[in-house]
Amino acid sequence: MEQSFSDISLYHEYRSARETEHLVSQKTWDDLNLDDFFEWADRTSSCVGRQYLYDVLHYNRLSEISEQEEVIRKLSADKELRAEIRSELRKLDTPDAYTIASLFSISHPVYSRRFYRLLTILQFAPFVLLGIVYITSSLYVLGILCTSVLVNMVLHYRSKARIQGYFFSIPQLWQLLRQAEKLAQIPLCASVYRDIQKTLQALHPLRKKLSTFRFSIRLESDIAIFAYFFTEIVNVFFLREVIPVSKAFFLLRGRQEQIEEVFRYFGLVDVLCSVSELRDGLPYYVLPEACSEGETFHAEGLYHPLIERCIPNDITLCGKSVLVAGSNMSGKTTFIRAIGLNLLSAQVLHTCFARSFRFPMDTALYSAIHLEDSLMEGKSFFLQEVQIVREMLEAGKECWRFFLLDELFKGTNTVERIAIAKAVLSALAHKNSIVFASTHDVELASLLEDEYELFHFCECVADNTLSFDYKLKPGPVTERNAIRIIEMCGYPQEVVREAYRLVGKGKM
Template sequence: MEYLILGAIGIILVVFLFYRNKQGNKKKQLGEIQSSWGKPKLDSFDFNRISKYADIVNTEKFHRLSGQTTEDIDFYGLFEFIDRTSSKVGQQYLFKKLIEPTHNTVDPSESLIKLFTGDKQLRESIQIELSKLNNSGAYYITTLLKDKLLEKPRWFNLLILDFVILISLLILSVKFPVLILVLILFLTLNMFLHYWNKNNTFQFLRSFPQLNNLINVSKVLVKKGDEFSDKKIEESISDLKSFQQKVFLINLTIDNGIKSELSFVATYLIELIKAFFLVEVFALYRITKELESKKSSIQNLFNYVGHIDTAISIASLRAGNEKTCLPKFISAKKELILKNLYHPLIEDCVKNNLTITNKSILITGSNMSGKSTFLRSLIINSILAQTIYTCFADEFTSPILKQFSSIRIDDDLFDGKSYYFQEVEIMAKLIAQVESADQNLFVLDEVFKGTNTIERIASAKAILSYLNRNENIVIVATHDIELADMLAQEYDLYHFTETVENKALHFDHTIKSGQLKTRNAIKILELSNYPADVIKEAQEISSSLGAWPQIP
């Protein structure tokens, strides 16, 4: 009796300690969620995995940012700042959302964002649930959305005959012991097939358990209230119920990061039984075949969880120290209104105002004066307006646009292309968009820097006039002052400038209306202590060529 009492006390103690440990972990997790609210992640980012969902799911889309534009705006650095998701599913969903601006003028996430902003307890409970999908294995759920998961070998149907013979031998060997020798032969064969199949099983080592987690998380979220209730999601969960039942046969021995509570001996015996009767082989091919027919249900759950997690991420972004606003969308016309616009990745970035009406914009300015930063600020906020409906400004009013850019171009030495040919190819892609039915935003930093002055100016004028057709909006920065007069009827002129104080250049990085009246290239040489003879000759040649005056 005493042993029973001691045993009962021991069990109670173990259960208590387990409960305390679980509560402690939950409290720690909640503390981390609360401390990270409104702040960027400190995680490392594996974009090869993060981008998989956007690459695999080829749904109809309004626009996808080109490789050139993602390079121009440092898209990956921007994503690292924007991303506040709690799960890998949400992270992949957010990546697809950011790289594919939409034509919708209403944000479908806005009601959820407001809910999560106002209800901290609900939001944190959902974040804890979402964190169950924060294991790196959750990245592999997207692999289950491929058209073909696993190809059956031609001889697969022979395995059914193998199974029938094996069962027959087991029964007959009771009466005819000599058949045990044949039985051992078949068991050896099946053991070989079982471990041969492990190569197939390995590719689903992460995706199957994480899909199971996705289903379970969806089950919890769909019961969180009317805002989360969705009949289509409930149907998708029901549709994948048989997967959860079958995957258990494989998960008994798959190391998915959670150690089995079964003892080593029991685990090994189960593995033998599965090998002898080809349980895992049959289960794997049945599961993959079933999932191929249920991709829509998997994607429904993926989008459902990703949408919720992304809404929390946007709420966290807006709760940060950075000033943000909701964009205002207008009908298609050549118009933009930007108030206190700034670049979110630049600390203490100077804010700028700009109103575009009927004309495009040509910006001149000295080196280092802020032209490129302004261009990036503008296109980044245009993209964010049509993805997460959050802009870093006091006001951002714009028509729905497709964003294209040519700001940062490098010599492609491996392909043997010169800088000029790189520019030609990029510009050709922009020109191809001019006559499309949609309104475009073209953001350019210089046009044809890689060729001689006369042909550069002539080509730039022709191209900028062509890009400006219809209701397209072109924002271009240039050092070629000659373009200002050539494009005066089509482009309004703006500039960035600087002052000299205590023999040093000072930039206010503020865009100003009108034409630039000074240049600073020779002045920078002077401030860098170049010989007086060099400075004098450069100024004389500049004057003889009809250049504008330098900064005094």
């Protein structure tokens, strides 16, 4: 099914307005290309599952998914059971199912008890008056009957106008409750949330009322059209739709939290199946672990899952942060993104794209990787970076913090860039913080060698060809190949000679 982020994000928009703690910033979401990661990782079978997955990826904390490893393991081992569960989940894979999330954020119509009593009288009035007309043939009573039907017609169509916004969401809510009940009958699914049976039982009266909503009669034949008009006449005459709809609204207002519980239960089951299938297709993966004593971070065979045939890398830290040097295209930015993506996936999906992955479990994630000038806001990317880094410096220290920084302050002159970058990186690299920073400035290595572990990526220039091995190597950069590369690319010889001359004299 074609993805529509405006539909998929409906539930997250509602939830993020209420719950802001541990929320991944839009900057970090964009830096890590998490829209692309979501599309790649999504193996859900329902729109509800898709919305749930999109929402949990926006929270940098241990998710409900991480508590369900035993369920994921059983789903991976029993493909037939997983297929059975997914067949139930697919009943909510129509675009209309996205609208269920809108029910959480709107105010439902309110009717008084007096109005309910009036509706009950008006519902039975045509029955009684029709019987009297049949017995007495009274024109006076016939007039009252016509008035009664007219009043019912007005009420019917006024009610219909009020529920137009529920045209898609209410039938899908009914389907959600129905399918959740079916899932809850499967022991493995019931174990995901022990109280789901109790919640569904409390919502059973609502489900019965919702069954009255029958908006989706398809007018594709004369018989269907006749059935629609016959049903509409019955609904108008006896208020067959208005009364259950009014009671359904009353029940909706008092049950929103329980409805969201069912929504999240259904979405969680779907995402557990999705994670199970995702893992089946990976070259390898590992479950995250806490750091061993003396260790602050460890990754072996770490790779970026969105890059085909990605070269894996290893890294272990024991207190220091990381400064990675290297030329463009050598792999340093991809490596930093892979670190961030694995940190988020470890906490949210309980899945790491590595052979071994250990980190402080309670972490916050900050980034400044991809910056552009904002013409609409009149901000250069340098000014944006200044503001983002200030927020990092002001961030709380209650939990471990990971800072991902790519070529700090490249929008300003060399002398000030190196000075500011050194001061900022020193300030960030204190207790309960790990910085992964990349740079072109080899001068930073000597300034930060006491606080940072130094690593680099390098290119190979041979036989007029440029190649990269994308392997992380310990220590600072020892070779400079930029002038050799421009020479290979056909720059005029006088330009190349002048560049070599200036470097040789130490002018640069």
